Amino acid sequence: MTFAPAPLFILSFRQRDELASLAAGAGWQVVAARRVGGAERRFLSSGASVAVIDARGAPEEGLAAAKLLGGAVEANGGAMIVLVSRGEGATIAALYDAGATHFLASPFSDAELLQALRFAARHAERMAREWQAGPAFAPLGWRYDLLTRGVVLTAGLAALLGTDEEPSVRALLRRYDPEDRAAALAALRRMSSARPATAFAHDLAGVGRVVQHLQFDPGEHRIDAVVEPLGSAPEPAAEMREALAGARDAGSARRWLTRRLSGAGEAPLCAMLIALNRFDMVNTAYGRTVGDALLRAAQKRVEDVVQEVLGRDALVARMSGSTFVVAGTAPRARIDLAAERIAGELARPFVTGESIAVLGCRIGLAEALADDSAASLLRRASEALAEARDSDSATMRVADSGGEGGHAQIDRLAVDLNHAMERGEIGILFQPQVSASSGAIVGVEALARWEHGVLGSIGAETLFAAAARADLEIGLSDHIQKLVLAQAAAWPAALAGLRLALNLTAADIARPGFADLFLDRVDASGFPRNRLTLEITESGLIEDLGIASTLLSVMRGAGCRIAIDDFGTGYSSLAYLKALPLDYLKIDKKLAQDITGSPRDRIVVRGVIDMARSLGLTVIAEGVETDAQLEALAKEGCQIYQGFLCSEAVSVPALTALLANAASTGPR
Numbered sequence: 001m002t003f004a005p006a007p008l009f010i011l012s013f014r015q016r017d018e019l020a021s022l023a024a025g026a027g028w029q030v031v032a033a034r035r036v037g038g039a040e041r042r043f044l045s046s047g048a049s050v051a052v053i054d055a056r057g058a059p060e061e062g063l064a065a066a067k068l069l070g071g072a073v074e075a076n077g078g079a080m081i082v083l084v085s086r087g088e089g090a091t092i093a094a095l096y097d098a099g100a101t102h103f104l105a106s107p108f109s110d111a112e113l114l115q116a117l118r119f120a121a122r123h124a125e126r127m128a129r130e131w132q133a134g135p136a137f138a139p140l141g142w143r144y145d146l147l148t149r150g151v152v153l154t155a156g157l158a159a160l161l162g163t164d165e166e167p168s169v170r171a172l173l174r175r176y177d178p179e180d181r182a183a184a185l186a187a188l189r190r191m192s193s194a195r196p197a198t199a200f201a202h203d204l205a206g207v208g209r210v211v212q213h214l215q216f217d218p219g220e221h222r223i224d225a226v227v228e229p230l231g232s233a234p235e236p237a238a239e240m241r242e243a244l245a246g247a248r249d250a251g252s253a254r255r256w257l258t259r260r261l262s263g264a265g266e267a268p269l270c271a272m273l274i275a276l277n278r279f280d281m282v283n284t285a286y287g288r289t290v291g292d293a294l295l296r297a298a299q300k301r302v303e304d305v306v307q308e309v310l311g312r313d314a315l316v317a318r319m320s321g322s323t324f325v326v327a328g329t330a331p332r333a334r335i336d337l338a339a340e341r342i343a344g345e346l347a348r349p350f351v352t353g354e355s356i357a358v359l360g361c362r363i364g365l366a367e368a369l370a371d372d373s374a375a376s377l378l379r380r381a382s383e384a385l386a387e388a389r390d391s392d393s394a395t396m397r398v399a400d401s402g403g404e405g406g407h408a409q410i411d412r413l414a415v416d417l418n419h420a421m422e423r424g425e426i427g428i429l430f431q432p433q434v435s436a437s438s439g440a441i442v443g444v445e446a447l448a449r450w451e452h453g454v455l456g457s458i459g460a461e462t463l464f465a466a467a468a469r470a471d472l473e474i475g476l477s478d479h480i481q482k483l484v485l486a487q488a489a490a491w492p493a494a495l496a497g498l499r500l501a502l503n504l505t506a507a508d509i510a511r512p513g514f515a516d517l518f519l520d521r522v523d524a525s526g527f528p529r530n531r532l533t534l535e536i537t538e539s540g541l542i543e544d545l546g547i548a549s550t551l552l553s554v555m556r557g558a559g560c561r562i563a564i565d566d567f568g569t570g571y572s573s574l575a576y577l578k579a580l581p582l583d584y585l586k587i588d589k590k591l592a593q594d595i596t597g598s599p600r601d602r603i604v605v606r607g608v609i610d611m612a613r614s615l616g617l618t619v620i621a622e623g624v625e626t627d628a629q630l631e632a633l634a635k636e637g638c639q640i641y642q643g644f645l646c647s648e649a650v651s652v653p654a655l656t657a658l659l660a661n662a663a664s665t666g667p668r
Contacts, residue, residue, distance in 0.1 A: 006121060007031065009043040011065050012054035012083075019054060019113075026114050036065050037507070038468050040072050041386035044379060049078040049124035050117065055095070056085045056106055063094055067280070070099020072386065074320040075250070075273070076379050079120035083113075140210075140227035144169075147221050157227060176202060184212075191216040191223065253317035253325055257374035260329060269368040270335045271327040272396075273381045274302065274342060275389065277360040279322035286357075294350055294357060295322060301345040302326065309338040323385075325378070332367070339363050343395045347590070349604060362388040366399035390468060413466035416452070421479050425451050426463075428483050429649035432658065433501070433620060433642045436634040441659055443499030445535070445642060446484040447649045464505070473507040481518070485525035487652060494656050501533040501563060509536070509547060515554040522560075529559035533584065537565045549580050556581045563620070567591075567608065577615055585612040589623020589643065595632040602632070609637045 008028040010019050013035075020032040031046035033039055043051050051069050055062020066082060073080045081102040082095050092103055101123060104116045140157045144150075151169050158165040161175070173181055180202035187200040196216040203209055213226045260269050276298055283291035299318065306314045306326055314328035326342070328335065346361040364385025368377050380399040388397040420426055430444035450458040467476040481502065488500045508514055522529055534555055536548065552562050563584035564576065577585075587608060594601035612619050621633050624643035633641060647658055 006050070007046045007048035008117065009033075009046045009048040009051045010054070011036070011039050011052065011069075013058045013061055014056075015054060019052065022110055022113065023052075023117065026117075028117070036061060036068060038390055039065060040068050041383065041390055043069055044072055044076070044383040044386050047379075049076070050120045051078065051080045052083065052117070053080065053100075054083045055091070056083050059084070059091045063091060063098060066095050066098035066100055071275070071319075071321050071323055072382055073099050073101075075323060076382060077124065077375065079123045081116055081120050083108075142225050142227075144223040144225075145221065146223070187212070187214060188223070193218045250317065250319045253315060253319065253327075254374045254378070256315050256317075257327060257377060260327070261368060261372060261374060261377070268332070269327060269329050269377070270332070270365060271325060271368070271377050271381050272335070272339055272342075272363050272365040273319065273378070273385045274324045274326060274346070275362050275364075275385055276322040276346065277362065278357075279359060282357045282359070290357075294359070297350055298322075298346060298359070299324065301348075302342055305338060305341045305345055309334055309341060319378075325381075335365070339365060339396055344590075348600075361395065363396040364388055364399065365396060387465065390465070413452070413458070413462065417463075417466050417470050417472055417476070420450060420452070421476070426476075426479060426483065427451060428480070428487055429651060430655050431642050431649040432646050432655065433499070433640050434646045436621075436630060436638055436641050439662070441498065441646070441662055442640065443501060443533070444655065445501040445649075446480075446488075446503070448480045448483075449649075460503075473505060474511065477505050477508055481521060482525075485522060485527050489526040491652065492656055494659055495652075499531050499533055499561075500527065501535050503535045503537070503565070506537075509551055515551055515558075519555070519558050532559075533561045533563050535563045535565040535586065545576070545579055553581050556583075566622075577611070577617075582615075582617055584620055585617045586620045586622055587638070589621075592621040592623055592633060592638075592641075592643075593625070593629060595636070596626070596628050602636075605633075606636045609633075613637055 006028065008023050008030050010016065010023065010030060010032040011034075012019050012032070016032045016034045020030045024030045031042060031048065033042055051073055053062050053065045053069070055065075062082060062084070066080065069080060072078075079101045080099055081104060082092075082100045083104050083106065084092065084095075085106050092100075095103070102116060102120050104113060108116075140160065141154045142157060143152050145152075149169065150166065151172065153161070153163070153165045153167065155165060163171070173184070176184060183200045183202055187198050190198050191214060193216070196218070197214065199211055199213045201209065201211045211228045213228065215224045217224065257269070257271065276294075279291065279294065282294060295318070299316070302324055303316050306316050306328070310326075310328040310330050314330070315326065317325050319325050326338065328338075330338075343361055343363060346359060350357045350359060362385060364381045364383065364387070366377055366381040366384060372380075384397040384399040388395065427449050429447050429449055431447060432441045433443040433445060434440065435442050448460045448463055450463050452458050464473065464476065467473045484500070484502050491498075508518075511517075519529070522532060534552070536552070556562055561583040562581060563586055564580070564582055565586045566588045567585050585608075587605070591605060591608065595605045596602075609619050618640065619638045620640040620642065621629075621638045622642055624630050624633065624641040624645045626645060630641060630645060650658065
């Protein structure tokens with residue numbers, strides 16, 4: 001068999017270059033990384049079907065990487081090889097659970113590694129063929145013996161329902177709603193030698209709406225039944241339902257996409273991948289039973305939105321873990337509306353028994369291109385999802401549709417970024433923070449802007465995405481911190497009483513010795529520590545809460561104040577509020593704007609504010625745009641707000657004029 005060179009993704013913490021050189025010499029097109037951050041996005045962008053994680057000597061980092069890549073590898077039908085050291089075999093079970101498909105224990109020869117890569121490539125090829133052909137048909141049905149009164153399920157139905165193949169009739173009937181149970185019994189009573197066939201429809205847990213076709217065989221004294229999911233085509237590979245969440249499974253979803261992509265004359269097909277935030281943490285904290293209930297509840301919310309906005313013909317499926325796919329042929333405006341509604345529904349708290357969990361989601365959206373297959377469409381959606389996950393605050397990312405956008409634009413910006421810092425194209429604007437009671441401007445948040453020569457003004461989110469692509473996150477963060485502190489230290493006397501809020505990144509938090517480095521930078525600038533607030537987004541705290549807590553404690557002890565930013569975007573956790581030395585809680589703009597929505601929305605915002613104030617935290621609401629929002633937030637106890645109701649982010653001269661105008665006109 002001739003080995004065809006293909007893209008290969010390698011993540012190695014210590015021997016990246018050696019492994020990359022070996023694989024490249026064997027004909028692989030290698031994309032290699034040394035850090036876990038951004039690995040999912042880089043794997044998807046590489047086009048590789050095989051990922052190698054070198055966990056030798058770094059079992060914890062290897063497991064974290066496997067968990068990060070596992071969903072993308074499985075959803076795209078790939079293979080994951082993990083290299084482990086002798087004596088670290090105890091981690092293999094956890095790595096397997098995370099999505100690893102192959103293992104290689106050191107010491108191993110170069111030839112053994114290359115052979116393992118070939119085996120993994122063949123595994124990925126088999127997976128790709130299965131995507132097209134689908135799994136062997138597992139019929140759904142049962143047989144009832146009238147003499148023994150015993151029932152036997154087909155293996156497919158037993159597996160789908162999570163029961164053995166010979167359950168009791170009573171146990172099966174208990175799965176039906178009362179109305180459906182009555183319909184089933186009525187259908188059985190209708191059957192006779194004169195009327196040997198009948199059917200009835202009902203909802204079946206784990207399957208959805210089905211029709212049961214019953215056939216009475218008087219000679220054999222039995223009833224045979226075939227269970228047909230409604231809406232499925234009468235073909236051997238009829239669409240099956242995923243038993244846990246009640247959605248289609250990954251295989252039938254891919255076949256659905258393949259059929260729609262081959263259809264003629266239809267509107268463009270769009271697919272979005274929806275990944276629940278923090279699900280693994282909730283699953284670990286509360287147990288699998290609660291986790292399974294959350295998946296079902298999340299799937300129900302997604303299906304309700306899809307049915308209302310996109311109609312019954314749209315697809316909802318659970319791809320892997322806590323990731324769903326939604327697809328449909330509808331005008332782009334309706335697809336965007338569905339994505340917005342889904343994000344809003346999944347951001348609402350889930351109640352599970354006595355517990356309340358706030359999840360939220362990230363969404364990757366791709367519109368089918370002329371030459372797309374189901375695999376390539378899902379891969380582009382996966383790339384967009386990875387970009388959304390890498391972002392501090394973006395809920396959704398849209399895959400590049402062929403023009404210079406998405407990855408192409410980010411790649412271009414990554415090339416330009418070094419020169420942009422050298423040429424002084426990175427600037428700083430300041431958005432006022434206003435007392436909700438007095439209307440006085442009490443502080444500002446520093447926001448970076450890139451005035452690009454071709455693309456115009458570029459915000460911080462895209463700016464840091466380009467920095468991540470160019471491995472310049474730390475360099476960019478240092479550059480922005482120096483700019484902000486230098487400008488603030490030179491503020492005119494009119495701004496001397498304002499607090500300054502400065503954002504720290506996840507990369508800053510993970511840097512050894514960053515606290516001393518940063519405090520020296522503050523002191524060298526001349527800006528007083530006691531007027532400085534450091535804002536940390538919750539996504540920047542997820543990876544290592546202990547490191548974040550230690551760092552922030554040092555900063556706070558040195559006189560700075562600490563704010564947790566974007567609270568309510570899906571990473572919210574009581575553990576963060578209890579463990580970290582915080583002074584401010586900043587409510588995300590979407591949550592803050594919900595204050596004028598439904599009574600339920602207001603209760604959620606009220607609960608967040610009450611919780612923060614009971615912990616002694618000052619509450620800041622972001623994104624306030626109307627007097628009604630401000631009035632409602634103030635009544636609930638919010639002390640400070642920022643948003644377009646007062647001002648967008650402005651330059652220092654504009655900020656000075658804004659303060660002078662506020663002083664002359666008095667409170668709002």
